[in-house]
Amino acid sequence: MRKPKPRDADYQSICAIPQDAVVDPRGWAPERIILAKGVLDNPAYRAYVDRVLRQFPNAEVVEALDRSWNSADLLKGVPFAERFDLGKRTLVLGTRGRFITTFPGIFEDVRCPSFERSHFQDLCPFSCAYCYLTASTTSRMAPQVKIFVNLDDMFSEIATAVQRRGRLFLSAGELQDSLAIDWFAGQARRVVEFFAGVNAKVLFLTKSDKVDGILDADHRGHTILSWSLNTDKITRTIEAGTAPLARRLDAARRAQAAGYPIRYRIDPILADGPDWTPGRDAEYRDAVRAAFDAARPERVTLGSFRAVDGCKNAHEARVQAGRVERAVTDRALAKIGGDRRWRFKDELRFAMYHSIISEIRALDPEVPIALCKETLEFWHRLGLDPTSCKCNCVDEGVDLTLDPSNPARTPARGGDPITNRYRAGSTSGATHSEDDDA
Numbered sequence: 001m002r003k004p005k006p007r008d009a010d011y012q013s014i015c016a017i018p019q020d021a022v023v024d025p026r027g028w029a030p031e032r033i034i035l036a037k038g039v040l041d042n043p044a045y046r047a048y049v050d051r052v053l054r055q056f057p058n059a060e061v062v063e064a065l066d067r068s069w070n071s072a073d074l075l076k077g078v079p080f081a082e083r084f085d086l087g088k089r090t091l092v093l094g095t096r097g098r099f100i101t102t103f104p105g106i107f108e109d110v111r112c113p114s115f116e117r118s119h120f121q122d123l124c125p126f127s128c129a130y131c132y133l134t135a136s137t138t139s140r141m142a143p144q145v146k147i148f149v150n151l152d153d154m155f156s157e158i159a160t161a162v163q164r165r166g167r168l169f170l171s172a173g174e175l176q177d178s179l180a181i182d183w184f185a186g187q188a189r190r191v192v193e194f195f196a197g198v199n200a201k202v203l204f205l206t207k208s209d210k211v212d213g214i215l216d217a218d219h220r221g222h223t224i225l226s227w228s229l230n231t232d233k234i235t236r237t238i239e240a241g242t243a244p245l246a247r248r249l250d251a252a253r254r255a256q257a258a259g260y261p262i263r264y265r266i267d268p269i270l271a272d273g274p275d276w277t278p279g280r281d282a283e284y285r286d287a288v289r290a291a292f293d294a295a296r297p298e299r300v301t302l303g304s305f306r307a308v309d310g311c312k313n314a315h316e317a318r319v320q321a322g323r324v325e326r327a328v329t330d331r332a333l334a335k336i337g338g339d340r341r342w343r344f345k346d347e348l349r350f351a352m353y354h355s356i357i358s359e360i361r362a363l364d365p366e367v368p369i370a371l372c373k374e375t376l377e378f379w380h381r382l383g384l385d386p387t388s389c390k391c392n393c394v395d396e397g398v399d400l401t402l403d404p405s406n407p408a409r410t411p412a413r414g415g416d417p418i419t420n421r422y423r424a425g426s427t428s429g430a431t432h433s434e435d436d437d438a
């Protein structure tokens with residue numbers, strides 16, 4: 001192992017990246033690797049760290065062994081617009097204590113089911129202009145890409161939970177891209193094979209095409225691969241560094257051929273002005289046809305752009321700093337919903353959903369379609385059934401109409417009680433934005 005430099009090294013070099021720098025996942029290389037608390041604690045971790053370091057011989061290695069993975073923030077004093085993007089040039093190797101956490105769900109006029117998640121990494125190397133995670137606590141404190149080296153601890157926590165509760169469904173794609181850095185992190189296959197051996201399922205969500213490491217893994221259908229999709233143009237401009245649409249879909253096609261259950265998430269649907277233009281409409285219809293050509297998803301989830309204040313402000317700051325393309329125009333937005341997010345105005349939102357749903361229905365009249373963080377009114381107006389929400393993040397259908405404050409009305413589904421449980425969502429921007437999807 002190379003000898004790490006001391007922690008108080010000069011960090012100015014990391015701030016000198018060109019403003020138009022784009023992270024390319026095919027050749028993504030961290031400029032700095034931070035070793036956080038616990039990563040050198042046993043020979044297995046040290047061997048893993050050594051393996052990662054060997055792949056990036058030019059990266060500066062910084063020891064911060066007294067700092068935990070989420071406080072290894074070495075970018076203090078850097079303005080936020082730069083901080084978030086600069087963090088993407090740094091990799092933190094750390095250990096995590098507790099892995100399983102719960103998204104409590106939202107029960108206001110905007111509805112979302114509760115679900116559980118377990119991440120083996122944090123954040124991603126991409127640079128989506130609208131990134132919902134810009135306002136999250138972890139992004140503000142430590143915006144670097146992170147890998148947790150103690151996978152075995154995650155496995156034993158999950159195994160214990162399965163033993164106690166019988167079965168489990170976990171998302172590993174909400175606060176990380178599940179596959180973006182797998183080409184060097186090499187964790188996905190271990191995760192897939194672990195889940196194959198327990199009574200539990202895991203959901204991977206990605207904007208990458210990095211499936212090679214898991215295609216021939218023994219998954220037994222316990223790993224669901226979900227692609228976050230957008231139009232070809234948006235994937236090439238606003239979602240900088242991600243795999244363009246065609247490459248994501250080719251990966252989905254190969255994954256389905258390998259027997260993986262596939263889901264699609266078209267999110268965020270973006271208008272190119274205050275109206276739903278024929279050009280943007282055609283782009284989305286093309287994307288839907290290409291997606292169904294590549295693979296048959298078991299379900300599709302739609303989400304229109306939605307941002308808490310912090311996320312919207314971060315987007316504006318990054319646009320002003322010339323770091324990202326503008327994703328939305330203010331004229332199209334209003335604060336809509338009890339969760340106080342910026343959304344496209346009702347007429348525009350309805351037009352975009354209606355158009356995309358009609359294209360999906362022409363290709364597949366049966367596939368379950370769900371809305372992410374949307375009102376019950378929209379579920380009804382669009383002819384969707386909110387009493388059996390089969391969205392990307394859950395296993396079985398969840399009834400979004402039931403009031404969790406009245407437990408007598410909460411259905412007993414005989415499955416995982418957690419995934420069918422609601423809680424009134426906090427309306428604080430920080431909480432919600434942290435729970436948004438990667």
Ligand code: SF4
Nearest residue numbers: 124126127128131438
């Ligand atoms: S939106 Fe998701 S994929 Fe894009 S930069 Fe943010 S975390 Fe990464």
